Amino acid sequence: MTSGATPRLRTAPVLAVLVCHDGDRWLGTALSALRRQQPRPRHVIAVDTGSVDGTAKLLADASEGPDRVIDGVLTLPRGTGFGAAVHAAVEHAVQRWGDPGAWLWLLHDDCAPEPDCLSVLLTAAEVSPSAAVLGPLSLDWTDPRLVVEAALSTDASGHRQTGMGRVELAGSFRQSTEALAVPSAGSLIRRTAWEELGGYDRALPLLRDDIDFGWRANLAGHLVLSVPVARLRHARAAGRGVRRLDAAAAPPGPALRGVDRAHGLRTFLLNCGTLSFVLGLPRFAVLAFLRAIGFLLLRRFSDARAEIGALRYLLSGRARLVAGRAERPAHGVVRGLFTSRITRLRNAIRGASAALVRRRVEADLALGRLPEDDARPGAWALPSEVERPVVGPSALPAGVLSRRRPVRATGGLRRPVVAVPVEAPPGPRPSPRPRPSPVPRAPGAPGVVFVEVDRARVLWSLVLGPPLLLVVGLTVFGILANAARIGLDLSGGRLLPVGDLESTWSSYLAAWHPVAGGTTAPAPAALAVLGTVGVLVGSPATLVALLFLGDAPLAGLAAYAASRRMPVRRPVRALVAAAYALLPAATAAVSQGRLDVVVVHVLAPVVFAGVAAVLRGGAGASWLPVASGTALALAAVGAFSPLVHGLVALAALVGFVVVPGRHGDGRRRVASLFMVVLLPMALLLPWPAVVLQNPAVVLHGVGAFVASPAVGLVDLLSLRPGGTGSVPFVGFVVVGFALVAAVLRPSRSMLAGWAAVVLGGFAVIVLRTVVVAPLPGGDASPGWTGGPLVLVGWGLLWVVLSAFRRDVGTVPVRRVVSVVGVLSVVGLACAGFVGLRSGALTADGARLPSTLAQEVPSTGRSVLVLGTPTRLVAGRLPAFGDDDLVPAPTATARLERWSRDLTGGSASAARTALAQAAASGVAFVVAPDRKTAQVVREAVGELVAVTPAMSDGRPVLRVQLAAGNAVLLSPELARRARTGGNPPVELGAPGIAPVEAAPPEVGVRVSEGPEGRLLVLAAEEEPGWRAWVNGRETTIVRAWGHLVGVTVPTTASEVRVEVSSTLRELLLLLQAAAALFTFLTALPSRRRP
Structure with a gap:
């Protein structure tokens, strides 16, 4: 009986090879998919490489009966690699059938091709006769909307490159592209090309065998095509570490990362050009060593072992590099298909853009907002809208159009997207276009919001995002407000000149300090902080200048980051962060050169968030980096402001008792608490002993002593600590907002903010009621309240932030509140701008005249600087940290007496004081002004001589008495x-x-x-x-x-x-050990998708 319809082929001239290894959980689906192929392969050979699960039974059942799908089963040893298994199957088929078919179709037991997969591949091969290797698009096993593999490439370091991000949509892959290689799962290979090239390299039992074969095929002149219209689902059991690599049990196996890295390097070295091979071995050796060190620092120990194992694999001879290259007729890089450094950089930029958008979407979804709320077309798509029918030229298979060769690409999306797993909103939606499936699909996958990462979205999320606008705005504010003091060598007020890296570290590590006649007291830990972080920016002086000039943007960014877990809209967080950056206590600290308060201002939000995370618990695998990072930040705060350090430690201890932990998180929570409380003490050794023995350090902080200005109750209530740099009453804006927020929209999250307010208020009371004489000498005086008021301000702003949580409800009169908030921040900025125009901090530091600037360091003689307090330093001028050294018991009184006798005593007393100073090594005396210098000269007569004045005009007198160090x-x-x-x-x-x-x-x-x-x-x-x-x-x-x-x-x-x-040396060794431990554990562990 005849029919007008075109007859359908039931089989194709294809030999399908199904390689199985302990894959019974996927094999049933794979066999069903193979049975539903239209057309089916002419012959199907299954190779079982020593499976110990139910694989053998499934294969036996599939090879029996009238509807059998397998024509034969080969059983090979458990250590047989994928390439060897395919070789054995092809040889068996040739012996059995003579000509098993013109094509080989390689399948894994964990892949399930779509019913039309083979048909599409054969059609593409027919349209492109030069194609010898074709590969389908690999989709995720559980969610077929997501692509896991497409075309493959490699780079000059032997890394596998796909050109794809973490999540790619199947709907974006339509056009066939030329590639360096395609994945082995589902690849269709012309049998003549297989025999010509010798098939898969048997020396690569698993991983990178597909790239090696595709590279050799390209060098032999064959075309390798990625055909995304042909699709299969792939579980990637070996690549995800679900299946043990028994075929690569010998080193660098069976670790997945080690095998992948070693085989990647071998693949590159065997196929690259001669020059690349000669230079590649030493280059890989150096890079592997450096990468291993980097991975160790990042606590990625498996990756470090992989680098070292791969290097041993190459250098030991087991890679057979010379023999392998001799067996291959062609070598070189296939132009256009090899991943260059520029391409890797472009992919990294695209990945960073995708990460920024992903974080933005995650934050919006946490607030209950979908990207469509932005009212921008194409912002997001429901899962049902991902697959759309393709019409036009893109729907045609490769080669139909007039171009001579398909598009060359290494695989990847031309319109990259990122996906954030969330529950899709309910509502009627168009049904997706149905695709046949070999088995009943599982229940619907979880809703995923797909966001296109185009230029508009990157611009909106990055350039026009609240974080960048916040930083840019505060940076402009800082530059304009501090225009008169812009420089990299600031001093004045409480800030003495900061030395370079060498002098900073030598001063910190020295056992004896030539200050106040000499002291063996430990140097302040602030020098270690400046010396460590100063390496990153060039010098401690540059770091200090950046802290002062960039205090506002740094503090604002820290406050914004600290509130990232709050379900609050980003513009609100940015406004609150800006208000924190412009607190009156912060602008006053910058104006008066109070580095201790500036450091507290920058790090307080970070420490607050870290302590809150420790008390909250449940951080999972990231609890150690969180605890260590918090300890580092708290140690930095304690190095400059022991009072705030003590308050935070007290808050952590009380919070541990008050805040309930999560069930089963007790040990981790206790360990985190001990790290936050005790680890900073070890990081500051031996400085804590000085703090405990000298209350003046606690109350006055670190820095040159300056008498605290008078301050009233109204000033304190308005967050104004007194002195220059702040405008009265402006801080009431923050206080008023917090009180209104607490009354109208109270919530439990406000308790943390009120706790910070109570702690800061308690510290303010202590500072204003307790008077202590500073270390350099002088009358007892109260401490400056800037540091505690920063804590109070942060606590009040946290209360304000908590009032805008989405889970509290809709904000009434939202527009009015927004306008008032913006005006309040503008008012704080204007007040800060006015306050910062004055102050003692300046970029014009005092310097010795040029002749003395060379003589003093070379001779090491001492300089006596008269003033309040009087300072005595050998070999240099007073520098940052000198006023924080505990002097010898009688040194402070002696310096005060010398100053008193030289400037206001009798002639004999003045001459005696000068002789005593000379005996202590003094060669020069710096008077505060010309009048005082004239008084000293009249009192001591010929015992001093006039020298050129300092750069700030202060007179310098040379001591003529015989003396020396x-x-x-x-x-x-x-x-x-x-x-x-x-x-x-x-x-x-x-x-x-x-x-x-x-x-x-x-x-x-x-x-x-x-x-x-x-x-x-x-x-x-x-x-x-x-x-x-x-x-x-x-x-x-x-x-x-x-x-x-x-x-x-x-x-x-x-x-x-x-x-x-x-x-002291033992304590420094202990400090170094604690610092090394903290730095290593503070590095975040690698996140795996």
């Missing part, structure tokens, strides 16, 4: 020095011989002389000094009542003097 006294002067007498006040007094040495380490050789001579160092005598004469330890003698002295024998001798610091 170390002197040898005659027996007569030695007796006077031991008995507490005064040094000689006459010019050219005999018996003083300067020695070329300087503390803290002195080693001199003295000649024979009379008995009773004394070696005196310009260093305060205190515990820790030790001396040796001819290798025998001797007793330290106190000279001139406070200096270090050593008795010298009559014979020629070697004298060595040094200060012991064993305990």
